[in-house]
Amino acid sequence: MARTMKTYNIAVIPGDGIGQEIVPAGLKVLHAVASHHAFELATEVFAWGAGHYKEHGMFMPSDGLNILKPFDAIYFGAVGLPDVDDTLPAKCYTFAIRKGFEQYVNYRPARLFAGIEGPLRNKTPDDINLVIIRENTEGEFVQAGSFVRPESPDGMAIDMSVFTRKGVERIAHYAFRLARQRQKKLTNVTKSNTLIHSLAYWDQVIEEVGQSYSDVAYEKMYVDNASASLVLRPERFDVVLTSNFIGDILSDLAGAIMGSLGLGASGNINPEKRYPSMFEPIHGSAPDIAGQGIANPIGAIWSGAIMLEHLGEMRAAQQILDSIELTIQEKVLPKDLGGSASTMDVAEAIMDNLGKSE
Numbered sequence: 001m002a003r004t005m006k007t008y009n010i011a012v013i014p015g016d017g018i019g020q021e022i023v024p025a026g027l028k029v030l031h032a033v034a035s036h037h038a039f040e041l042a043t044e045v046f047a048w049g050a051g052h053y054k055e056h057g058m059f060m061p062s063d064g065l066n067i068l069k070p071f072d073a074i075y076f077g078a079v080g081l082p083d084v085d086d087t088l089p090a091k092c093y094t095f096a097i098r099k100g101f102e103q104y105v106n107y108r109p110a111r112l113f114a115g116i117e118g119p120l121r122n123k124t125p126d127d128i129n130l131v132i133i134r135e136n137t138e139g140e141f142v143q144a145g146s147f148v149r150p151e152s153p154d155g156m157a158i159d160m161s162v163f164t165r166k167g168v169e170r171i172a173h174y175a176f177r178l179a180r181q182r183q184k185k186l187t188n189v190t191k192s193n194t195l196i197h198s199l200a201y202w203d204q205v206i207e208e209v210g211q212s213y214s215d216v217a218y219e220k221m222y223v224d225n226a227s228a229s230l231v232l233r234p235e236r237f238d239v240v241l242t243s244n245f246i247g248d249i250l251s252d253l254a255g256a257i258m259g260s261l262g263l264g265a266s267g268n269i270n271p272e273k274r275y276p277s278m279f280e281p282i283h284g285s286a287p288d289i290a291g292q293g294i295a296n297p298i299g300a301i302w303s304g305a306i307m308l309e310h311l312g313e314m315r316a317a318q319q320i321l322d323s324i325e326l327t328i329q330e331k332v333l334p335k336d337l338g339g340s341a342s343t344m345d346v347a348e349a350i351m352d353n354l355g356k357s358e
């Protein structure tokens with residue numbers, strides 16, 4: 001009897017700007033790797049984002065989450081356009097999905113690929129290889145707040161941070177478990193010396209959870225020191241656990257020490273798999289280079305590999321990573337990394353190199 005091929009249903013949301021370029025590039029590689037490993041990706045594309053907002057007054061349909069819910073995963077580019085109010089993309093799209101689907105883990109690896117001359121002198125691929133685990137559904141980004149008489153001389157704006165025991169415990173367990181699989185080292189990046197309620201509670205709950213992981217070396221570091229240390233001594237870090245706001249900023253810094261923001265990959269993960277998880281490069285829609293075919297697709301392609309890992313296709317995910325490394329070593333590089341390859345040239349080279357380094 002003929003066996004049916006394993007098929008994953010993927011919702012594809014290219015979004016705006018270079019999202020329209022890097023997502024098709026990523027899909028090329030994903031379909032190619034799937035054929036090497038005898039599975040299929042059944043994709044459905046949704047034209048949501050700031051462009052959709054301009055036409056329809058909303059970033060996605062009001063039942064957008066219900067539409068996405070049956071999918072195995074979401075493969076996403078970026079949202080935001082210069083002529084659309086930039087307070088809306090996160091509120092109306094990104095956070096709505098991250099929160100609605102309890103994607104409480106934001107998984108952001110950063111490593112220096114051999115063959116890339118990173119901005120840090122004398123640092124090797126062994127020195128830069130870490131994962132930032134950013135809490136993704138609460139903290140400083142709950143978007144609860146208000147304006148109080150904003151036009152008056154006493155005008156005020158308030159944003160609240162919310163840290164719940166449940167929210168901190170679950171992200172801490174995830175990060176400690178990940179540390180166990182890596183170098184058994186976890187750094188909690190915090191600012192509890194000044195955010196004396198929210199982040200002091202964050203530290204306290206993490207340290208309570210840490211008692212069940214005595215095999216993992218734990219340290220606490222303030223974000224000011226961590227920012228300097230990421231540049232001066234990145235080798236100190238392996239798993240970095242941090243809050244929503246701090247993680248947002250540190251992961252761009254981590255992207256920069258890799259050599260370009262265009263390399264950074266991420267997963268917004270619901271570890272229990274009750275809802276689909278969403279995979280996207282860390283960068284935005286880059287309107288300054290959109291439409292030129294020069295965007296670096298590696299962050300999007302690597303995000304696709306993280307998606308396959310989440311779906312259980314470990315060998316396919318590793319094959320993409322190996323192929324990215326080989327392509328970089330062959331110097332098929334986009335403009336932001338000093339090369340002249342187009343977005344599609346890079347994707348095609350990665351596709352052609354699949355399986356070559358085995």
Ligand SMILES: NC(=O)c1ccc[n+]([C@@H]2O[C@H](COP(=O)([O-])OP(=O)(O)OC[C@H]3O[C@@H](n4cnc5c(N)ncnc54)[C@H](O)[C@@H]3O)[C@@H](O)[C@H]2O)c1
Pocket residue numbers: 018022077078079080081082086089094261262263280282283284285286287288289294295296297299336
């Ligand atoms: N998750 C998301 O959808 C997300 C994340 C960040 C920013 N944004 C949105 O994106 C828009 C632009 O924001 P921004 O300019 O602050 O950040 P950005 O990440 O879009 O761009 C910052 C700089 O990095 C460069 N860059 C980014 N990605 C690149 C790539 N793949 N290849 C080569 N160069 C790349 C850009 O050209 C730009 O110079 C805004 O509307 C913002 O709200 C969206």
